[in-house]
Amino acid sequence: xxxxTQSSRYLVKRTGEKVFLECVQDMDxxxxxxxxQDPGLGLRLIYFSYDVKMKEKGDIPEGYSVSRxxxxxxxxxxxxxxxxQTSMYLCASSTRNPDEKLFFGSGTQLSVL
Amino acid sequence: QxxxxxxxxxxxxxxxxxxxxxxxxxxRGSQSFFWYRQYSGKSPELIMSIYSNGDKEDGRFTxxxxxxxxxxxxxxxxxxxxxxxxxxxxxxxxNDMRFGAGTRLTVKP
Numbered sequence: 001x002x003x004x005t006q007s008s009r010y011l012v013k014r015t016g017e018k019v020f021l022e023c024v025q026d027m028d029x030x031x032x033x034x035x036x037q038d039p040g041l042g043l044r045l046i047y048f049s050y051d052v053k054m055k056e057k058g059d060i061p062e063g064y065s066v067s068r069x070x071x072x073x074x075x076x077x078x079x080x081x082x083x084x085q086t087s088m089y090l091c092a093s094s095t096r097n098p099d100e101k102l103f104f105g106s107g108t109q110l111s112v113l
Numbered sequence: 114q115x116x117x118x119x120x121x122x123x124x125x126x127x128x129x130x131x132x133x134x135x136x137x138x139x140x141r142g143s144q145s146f147f148w149y150r151q152y153s154g155k156s157p158e159l160i161m162s163i164y165s166n167g168d169k170e171d172g173r174f175t176x177x178x179x180x181x182x183x184x185x186x187x188x189x190x191x192x193x194x195x196x197x198x199x200x201x202x203x204x205x206x207x208n209d210m211r212f213g214a215g216t217r218l219t220v221k222p
Contacts, residue, residue, distance in 0.1 A: 033209070033210065042201060044212075056208075096208065102157075102203075
């Protein structure tokens, strides 16, 4: 089975802290994604990557950056966490075929106090 | 205009009825279309995918795609209480996938 693992299920951070959310997939997928999910807003794409060291902005990249140094790992970085970044963060991966589904991690509920 | 729009609901149907979920998208270059189901506190899981105009059936689920109208729908026949969840429409173009806000469905026994 494909596995997408997010490093933390729950995370509590303080305003201004630098936050790292890690995601690892074990199926050699080319594409990896970071979404955030808020009530009534669905999943909004923050960043995605279609290859090592490649990244593309999604719909809401402000306040975030990403890193993909290895194919299996895609990190989301909050440079200076703010309370409006409190959210559920979902990582996903897929093959390069646009007909293929996404495989999701179990999510990280981040609270910024 | 949002790229993918869904009626936010909530939608409530009695057990055994047909639930109809709708989605429109703005990018005519969109290639593939998906319906995901998400139970509370869980990650989304794929129910149906559809790539060409027309209907696609899988058990109690039927996805319908009309590219000219930029419209995707999901019909759930013989709805069960276990179908109560949020249903997310998703659309891909090239390498990225965009989601709608989701429709919350409640099936009442």
